[in-house]
Amino acid sequence: MSNLTLTANSSITSLPAVPEWRRIMNRFLGHRGLMIGSVILAVIILAALFAPWLAPHDPYVQNVSQRMIPPIWHDKGTWNHILGTDKLGRDYLSRLLYGARISLTIGISAAVISGLIGTTLGVLAGYFGGRVDAVISYIITTRLALPVVLVALAMASLVGGSLQTVIVLLGLLLWDRFAVVARSTTQQLRDAEFIASAKVLGASTPYILIRELLPNILSALIVVMTLEMAHAILLEAALSFLGIGVQPPSPSWGLMVAEGKSYMFFQPWVIAIPGVALMVLVLAINLVGDGLRDMNAPEGRS
Amino acid sequence: MPDYALELSNLSRHFYLKNGAFKEPTLLKAVDGISLRIRPGETLGLVGESGCGKSTLAKMILGLLEPTDGDVLVNDKVRGASSRLAMARQLQPIFQDPYSSLNPRKTIEKIIRLPLQLHKVGDSNSQRKAVKEISDLVGLPERLLKQYPGQLSGGQRQRVAIARALILRPSILVCDEPTSALDVSVQAQILNLLMDLKKELNLTYLFISHNLGVVEHLVDRVAVMYRGKLVEQGTREEIFHHAKHPYTQALLSSVLTPDPALGVPEVLDSSSWDKAS
Numbered sequence: 001m002s003n004l005t006l007t008a009n010s011s012i013t014s015l016p017a018v019p020e021w022r023r024i025m026n027r028f029l030g031h032r033g034l035m036i037g038s039v040i041l042a043v044i045i046l047a048a049l050f051a052p053w054l055a056p057h058d059p060y061v062q063n064v065s066q067r068m069i070p071p072i073w074h075d076k077g078t079w080n081h082i083l084g085t086d087k088l089g090r091d092y093l094s095r096l097l098y099g100a101r102i103s104l105t106i107g108i109s110a111a112v113i114s115g116l117i118g119t120t121l122g123v124l125a126g127y128f129g130g131r132v133d134a135v136i137s138y139i140i141t142t143r144l145a146l147p148v149v150l151v152a153l154a155m156a157s158l159v160g161g162s163l164q165t166v167i168v169l170l171g172l173l174l175w176d177r178f179a180v181v182a183r184s185t186t187q188q189l190r191d192a193e194f195i196a197s198a199k200v201l202g203a204s205t206p207y208i209l210i211r212e213l214l215p216n217i218l219s220a221l222i223v224v225m226t227l228e229m230a231h232a233i234l235l236e237a238a239l240s241f242l243g244i245g246v247q248p249p250s251p252s253w254g255l256m257v258a259e260g261k262s263y264m265f266f267q268p269w270v271i272a273i274p275g276v277a278l279m280v281l282v283l284a285i286n287l288v289g290d291g292l293r294d295m296n297a298p299e300g301r302s
Numbered sequence: 303m304p305d306y307a308l309e310l311s312n313l314s315r316h317f318y319l320k321n322g323a324f325k326e327p328t329l330l331k332a333v334d335g336i337s338l339r340i341r342p343g344e345t346l347g348l349v350g351e352s353g354c355g356k357s358t359l360a361k362m363i364l365g366l367l368e369p370t371d372g373d374v375l376v377n378d379k380v381r382g383a384s385s386r387l388a389m390a391r392q393l394q395p396i397f398q399d400p401y402s403s404l405n406p407r408k409t410i411e412k413i414i415r416l417p418l419q420l421h422k423v424g425d426s427n428s429q430r431k432a433v434k435e436i437s438d439l440v441g442l443p444e445r446l447l448k449q450y451p452g453q454l455s456g457g458q459r460q461r462v463a464i465a466r467a468l469i470l471r472p473s474i475l476v477c478d479e480p481t482s483a484l485d486v487s488v489q490a491q492i493l494n495l496l497m498d499l500k501k502e503l504n505l506t507y508l509f510i511s512h513n514l515g516v517v518e519h520l521v522d523r524v525a526v527m528y529r530g531k532l533v534e535q536g537t538r539e540e541i542f543h544h545a546k547h548p549y550t551q552a553l554l555s556s557v558l559t560p561d562p563a564l565g566v567p568e569v570l571d572s573s574s575w576d577k578a579s
Contacts, residue, residue, distance in 0.1 A: 193403035197466070200364050200395055201417050202387035215407040 027295050034291025040284035048100035056082070057091035059098045059251045064089050071269055083273055086259060095251035096277055102252045103233045103281060106167055110232035111225045113171025118178025119221060123209055125179070126186025136179070143176045152235060156244040166245050170232045177224050185217040219296040226289030230282045237278055253278050304378040307474050307506040308340040308363070308393075313372035315358050332358040334530035335372070342473065345500065345507040347521035347538075349514060349553065355530040356510045360478045363508070364395050376474065387421060394467035398479040400459035404451040411447040414465045421470060436465045439502075440495060457488035464495065474506045481516060493520060514557050518542055526550045 028034060047054060066089040069081050077084065083092035125136035152169050159165050189195065190213070198208050237254030239245030246252035248259070253274040260270030313336045318327040333355045340346045350356050361367040363374050365381060374381040376393050397403040404413055411433055418429045434444060440461045451459055460480065467475060477496070481489040497520055499505060511517050517524060518538065525535040526549065534547040545551045 193397040193399055194405040196364075196366055197395065197397065197403055197463075198416070199366060199386075200390060201420050201470075202385070202390040203416075203420050207420075212405055216405070 024295075028291075031291045031294060033287045034295070037284045037287025037291060040280060041288055044100055044281055044284065045104065047097055048104050051094075051097040051101060055091070055094035055097045056080075057094045059090060059094040060249055062088040062090055068263070068267060068270075070267065071273070074269075084269065086256070086270065087263065092273060095256060096253070096273065099251040099253045099256060099274065099277070100281070102163065102246055102250060103236065103278070106163070106170065106236045107229040107233040107285070109167045110170035110174060110236075111229040113167070114173070114175035114228055114232075115178050115221065115225050117172070118175030118180075118224075119182045119214075121175070122179040122182025122184075123186050123213065123217075126183040127190050127209060127213070129187075129190075133183075136183070140176055140179050140183075143173075143179075146173075148173050148235065149238065152239060153242065153244065156239055161239065161244040161247055163246050163250070166236050166239060170235055174228050174232060174235075177228060178221060181220050181224050182217060185220050186213060189213055189216055219292070223289050223293045223296070226285050226292065230285040230289070233278070233282060233285070304342065306339045306375070307342040307344070307377060308338070308508060309375040309378070310336055310338040310359075310363070311373050311375065312337055313359070313362060313374065314370045315355075315362060315367060316370045331530045333362065333369075336527075336530075336532050337372075338525060338532065338535070340474075340506055340508060342506055343504055344523065345509055345521045347517035347524045348508060348510045348527060349512060349517055349524060350527035351512060351553070354527045356512075356527055357478060359527075360395070360476055360508075360510055363476055364393070365389060390417070390472070391421065391470050392472050393474040393476065394470065394472040396460075396463055396467050396475060396477045396480045399483045400456055400463055401451075401483070403463050404459055406451050408450070409447065410442075410449055410451065410454070410462055413451070413462060414447075414469060417466060417470045423470075432469060433465075436469045439499070440465045440468070455488075456484050457491060460484060460488075460492050461495070464492075464499070468499065468503070471503070473504075474508070476508045476510070478510045479512070480509075482511070482513065489516070496520070514542075514554065526553065 063085070066081070066085050067087055069085045069089075070077050071084040071092070072079065072082050074084075081091050081093070083096060085091055086095070121136050121139065125133040125140075152173060155169055156165055159169075195208060195212060198212050203212070236245055236252065237257070240252040240254030241258040243258065246255055248255060256274040257271045257278075260267075260274075263270045313333060314331065315333040317330045317332055319330055320327050336359060338346070348356055348359070358367065362369050363381075365374075365386065376389060381389060404410075408416075411430075414433045414436060415429050418424065418432060423429065424432065433447065437444060437447065442458065442461045442465060446454060446458060451462070454462065475496075480496070481492050484492060493516060496507070500507060507521075509517065509521055521538055523535065523537050524541040526533050526541065526547065528549045534541065534545065534550045541550060542554065545554055
């Protein structure tokens with residue numbers, strides 16, 4: 001009997017709480033794809049940020065006497081131009097480093113613009129429902145019926161290609177997935193009792209949407225954002241390749257592939273190097289996106 | 303002192319249920335002309351089966367749903383006439399599900415403090431002090447304040463919800479099945495806490511429940527709801543021992559008792575009280 005009272009009276013102390021950041025860190029380190037993806041992405045971001053210091057040459061300076069030097073792993077390669085030079089004698093490594101800036105700028109800006117548009121529309125549709133939802137769903141359907149590449153091509157050739165044009169165009173075209181995801185996650189949460197409680201407390205609708213609802217759907221939106229970033233980077237490369245995206249002499253990776261295409265049978269590295277760079281960047285972003293999705297998944301989470 | 307803490311006058315809420323494009327929508331009278339009065343300091347139990355309109359009624363009292371007809375008077379003032387903020391200081395809810403009533407992305411401290419911030423009461427130091435005081439009052443250990451709702455048990459979460467409801471010192475609490483999502487042992491703790499708080503803070507309760515055992519334990523008066531209408535109301539004694547309406551009698555006889563000799567309650571035939579109501 002005395003034993004029984006003892007167990008009943010001794011308060012059940014919970015285990016020392018593992019700090020939130022520590023748990024996130026452990027999950028992060030335990031996910032191989034996420035690790036690899038974020039390391040590659042971090043390297044590319046750092047390379048782009050420090051391009052002026054890392055690049056051995058000016059990416060715009062032409063030197064016709066030095067044209068078409070192959071990369072270092074070829075017999076004729078030199079340490080002066082590690083990745084060789086293009087048909088105008090510009091250093092390929094320098095152009096690649098500066099090109100990373102363009103790809104990342106477009107990826108991030110387009111994803112942010114489309115994220116703002118899509119999240120706003122999706123949250124409004126999901127929260128208010130009814131007629132607002134009907135109108136916004138119609139807009140989403142209309143957008144989904146438009147072929148992105150075709151519209152981007154038509155608009156870019158109409159307005160004239162430039163970095164800003166590409167960013168604005170892609171930002172205005174890639175918001176559909178944000179809207180769909182924001183709408184459905186908001187619908188799940190709008191009847192939650194913590195939202196009702198905030199309403200009863202007298203919180204304004206903007207406060208409820210931004211401070212109570214948004215933090216709860218943000219993790220899903222971040223995953224969408226990584227996917228759209230990769231999407232935007234590929235579309236920029238495609239538009240630049242077709243000559244209506246970023247204009248020469250800017251060192252866009254898509255443009256580098258386009259400029260090298262006539263040499264691809266005899267000097268395949270001219271298109272292989274920017275092509276591989278694009279692939280690695282998009283792969284890294286997708287790995288990060290998948291990893292973030294897994295980390296937010298409910299299983300294994302208390 | 304107002305005459306009545308909460309007064310419902312002929313409150314109704316009707317819904318139209320769509321039956322497809324070419325058929326007439328059906329009219330559902332979720333709440334149909336309910337009049338109720340609760341005196342300050344009184345506890346009124348509102349009972350009825352699932353789907354009888356209890357929660358719709360609670361939503362209208364809280365201002366989450368507009369009534370089709372009738373008025374809600376809080377401390378003798380019509381609900382729609384004063385601002386949401388003013389209403390929030392007089393009347394607060396405690397919801398059924400403590401798992402969805404707390405924002406999972408905020409710490410407990412932030413959740414309890416939110417009402418003070420929305421109502422701009424005091425500076426951040428005094429707000430933090432008030433959070434500690436109220437947590438103490440509802441029996442919430444201080445170490446939990448830095449944690450997230452996901453790290454708390456159901457009973458602890460319901461204590462958080464109670465703390466949040468009480469921090470503005472309202473005079474009326476609307477409890478919509480506050481214990482039905484909890485373990486039986488925790489239910490008793492929360493009910494005792496609610497009773498202690500009532501004495502300490504002189505609160506008025508509208509206690510909505512389908513659990514007659516719970517209601518008998520703590521209310522002064524009982525109102526019985528059936529299909530959107532009030533079929534009977536009276537003191538606890540009257541309802542539990544001298545119920546007049548056949549539905550109330552049926553509801554009382556359907557309570558599961560621990561006595562094995564009584565067996566499982568019979569399935570009830572509703573025809574007798576449908577005619578009566």
